[in-house]
Amino acid sequence: MFGDMMNMMGKLKEAQKKVEETKKRLDSVLVDETSSDNKLKVSLTANRTIKSIEIDDELLNDKEQLEDYLILTLNRAIEKATKINESELAAAAKDGMPNIPGMDMFK
Structure with a gap:
């Protein structure tokens, strides 16, 4: 039983690392x-950090x-990104x- 617990803890640490x-x-x-008319383009990371914004000059007037x-x-x-x-x-x-019985949270 103790070995199983240590194995589970190891797998949990591995999951955290991943x-x-x-x-x-x-x-x-x-x-x-x-934008649908290509007047604005944004780029961000999958972690939702904005990297760039390109704005058409026409939009700067309004x-x-x-x-x-x-x-x-x-x-x-x-x-x-989310x-x-x-x-x-x-x-x-x-x-x-x-694989913990009853802990199938990620189905």
Whole structure:
């Protein structure tokens, strides 16, 4: 029984290490989103850190329109990045988790 517990603890540490490695890797995964008319482009990491914003000069003349574009485009990019982030971290955690009866959280 004690050996099983030590084995489980080892697997939990391994799972934690995989999750941390995945978090670091997601810093280099870029998500790009562009407005429907290509006047605004944003790029962020899968960890949701904004890396760049490209704005068409036409949008600089209308503050309210630019704000709307930023909100819509950034929200879509963040949504994509979040889906990638959650799916990658869940896969990393599931791969390293020991099989504990009743603890099938990652189905």
